[in-house]
Amino acid sequence: MTTTSFYSPLQSTSNKPDILLWISRIFxxxxxxxxxxxxxxDPMGFGYKLQEYFHVFNLTALNDYSAWIAIIICAFEIILGVLLLLGIARNSVAWGLLLLIIFFTFLTFYSAFFNVVTSCGCFGDAIPLTPWQSFIKDLILLVFIGIIFIKRQKITPLFQSSFANNFITLLTVLFAFGAGIYTYVYLPVIDFLPYKVGNHLPSLMKVPEGAAQDEFEHIYTLKNKQSGESKKVTDKEYMSQKIWEDENWEIVGEPQTKLVKKGYQMAIPDLMISDNAGQNVTEEIIENPHFNFLVTSIDVTKFSPADFLALDRINQTIKSLSEDYNLRAILLTSSAAADIDYLNDQLDLVLETFYVDGIPLKSMVRSNPGVMLMQNGVVIQKWSKETFPSKEELIQQYLNK
Structure with missing residues (x-):
């Protein structure tokens, strides 16, 4: 009969703890x-980030699978992290970590050096990092993973029982993949985006009075008329040293402008809703005092048969509600007008169509299609195509409150 015994976290094959190895493993x-x-x-959000990399490396054929690739990558990170801490499958885990970090380090360096992807998405929208910050983070990880790889033979599992290790591994795999699939279907558990439930969107689209502005520095190139010497000075140095009073110095060319300090950044700087004529109707729609169903779809041509059925169910539910309640129903999309006309012919949409750039649409609802319920500029609730409730649930939980 196999029994399960528990090893001390600091135990190694020599019975002497390797502190550096354990620090590396834990970190x-x-x-x-x-x-x-x-x-x-938020696997769909990470998928959008992967699409930026696909574009850089001419792999756009993978765009349609980006969310599922994101789920797989996230699952591998979770699995490798758990197995590393538990000391399971040390060789496979060490090799997996090494190959992953080399790949990630190459990507972040490429992004930073060539300035092709402005944020790596390493920690999603929760902790945005610049490309150089991501690269430095990966270099630090590379050092610690290098230690793990070199000392991998010293790693022993916390549990001696192979059954226990296999069972824990199975649970970890199921959880890792299940977490990504769940949030893909039901929307993120924690929404880090500005369109999250409870936010008042109009206030996020304005700069508060008295907010700090961007600070810029102007750099002049000066040339001495007599000696031919040239030098660069900032606008502050130019004025404080009264260089402008010395007729021997002249400004050559146009001054360079550099951002020194970023001021207040609007949470929603890029949302503009347009009608068929191109008129800006953002304020009218966002600040609507009545119940406002905003159905979002980045590209209706990407709809699967199941997506068509989901949109039809959403459309029919809202149409039935509109018979008894004063509400507005809108389709926000970046699709071509001809594609919307075809969709309308197929589904007899009750939704008014308005047009929005794809970037803010991606942040509104991580689903295609998705639905936002708003009133007086506040996001009351959001649903994916799979979770949009029935007429009775909407009346009971929202419209009759």
């Missing part, structure tokens, strides 16, 4: 689990 393991979970919370 890398926890960071990989955190990184995987935070991205698995």
């Amino acid at each position: 890398v393991g926890l960071l990989f689990i955190f990184s995987g979970l935070i991205k698995a919370n």
Whole structure:
């Protein structure tokens, strides 16, 4: 009969703890689990980030599978982190970590050096990092993973029982993949985006009075008329040193402008809703005092048969509600007008169609189609195509409150 025994976390094959190895395991393991979970919370958002990389490397054929690739990557991060902490499958885990970090380090360096992807998405929208910050983070991880790889033979499992290790591995795999699939179907558990439930969107589209502005520095190139010497000075140096009073110095060319300090950044700087004639109707729609169903779809041509059925169910439910309640129903899309006309012919949409750029649409609802219920500028609730409730549930939970 196989029994399960528990090893001390600091035990090694020589019965002497390798402190450096354990520090590396704990640091890398926890960071990989955190990184995987935070991205698995929003696999569609991470998928959008992957599409930016696909574009850079001419792999756009993978765009349609980006969300599922994101789920797989997140799951591997979680699995590797858990198995590393528990000391299971040490060789496979060490190799997996090494290959992943080399790949990620290459990507973040490429992004930073060539300035092709402005944020790596390493920690989703929860902790945005610049490309250089991401690259430095990966270099640090590379050092710790290098230690793990070199010392991997010293790693022993916390549990001696192979059954226990296999069972824990199975549970970890199921949880890791299940977490990403769940949030893909039911929307993120924690919404880090500005369109989250409870937010007042109009206030997020304005700069508060007295908010800090961007600060810029102007750099002049000066040339001495007599000696031919040239030098660069900032606008503050130019004025404080009264260089402008010395006739021997002249400004050559146009001054360079550099951002020194960023001021207040609007949470929603890019939302503009237009009608068929191109008129801006953003304020009218966002600040509507009545119940406002905003159905979002980045591209209706990407609809599967199931998506058509989901949109038809959403459309029919809202149409039935509109017979008894004063509400507005809108389709926000970046699709071509001809594609919307075809969709309308097929489904007899009750939704008014308005047009929005794809970037803010991606942030509104992580579903295609998705639905936002708003009133007086406040996001009351959001649903994916799979979770939009019935007429009776909407009346009981929202419209009759």
